[in-house]
Amino acid sequence: MADEEIEVEGKKKSPLIKIIVIVLVALLLLIGTAVGTMFVTGFFDKKDTLAAEQAMKAMEESAADPKAGASDTTPQKKAKESPELERFEKSYMELEKPLVSNLTGTRKVIQLNAAIMTHYDERVFKNAKKHEFALRSVTLDVMRQVTEADMAKPEFRKELAHKIREEMNALLQKHEDFGGIEEVYFTSFVVQ
Incomplete structure (x- = not known):
């Protein structure tokens, strides 16, 4: 009779373990998908700071002289x-x-x-x-x-x-x- 109780308790614990494993696998898939998406979109790539600095410099110059930027915007x-x-x-x-x-x-x-x-x-x-x-x-x-x-x-x-x-x-x-x-x-x- 004691053996039967142990088997019943073991069977009750195994669905809980299965649920935990399924949740962990789902979380790992979600995290993997998010990281993969970030990698593909270039989130981890080194940023081109030189181009950004040149763009900022051009914006500052056009703000200082409104006529300078007008030739670029007019067809x-x-x-x-x-x-x-x-x-x-x-x-x-x-x-x-x-x-x-x-x-x-x-x-x-x-x-x-x-x-x-x-x-x-x-x-x-x-x-x-x-x-x-x-x-x-x-x-x-x-x-x-x-x-x-x-x-x-x-x-x-x-x-x-x-x-x-x-x-x-x-x-x-x-x-x-x-x-x-x-x-x-x-x-x-x-x-x-």
Whole structure:
């Protein structure tokens, strides 16, 4: 009978030991995963202090002379090879989705796809992509102010493109300190 009690007590202890071992293995796996992730992401790599010092020095210089840093942040026009005249390369980008708005005072709808053109480098398009939702919003604001009388004018599409360009440049100027959109073109234009 004493042997039976010892066996029963031994069986009761073994599940507790199994649970402890499982918890320890799980902890070791979690710690190993965390350390491995830190190793792969470069947490243990030696930091490049020289590059950081140069960046700090450049920031201090631009803070001391605001005009010195302005040339780095303002996009530059891309020159186009031409023997007679100085010409600039034109780059285009189309806004992804069509823009749809009601005409003021009617049940008619105006739908258009817009593309922008610039002579400046790709930073204008990066800014336009970054703020595409805001650019779409200001374009829709201009479109919703259009009336049927406006559409009867011969220069209506040019005037609309000019207004949209001004609003887009004002928005980019506000958020990125540089507009850069030189023309707005309509790749499709429908009124129903």
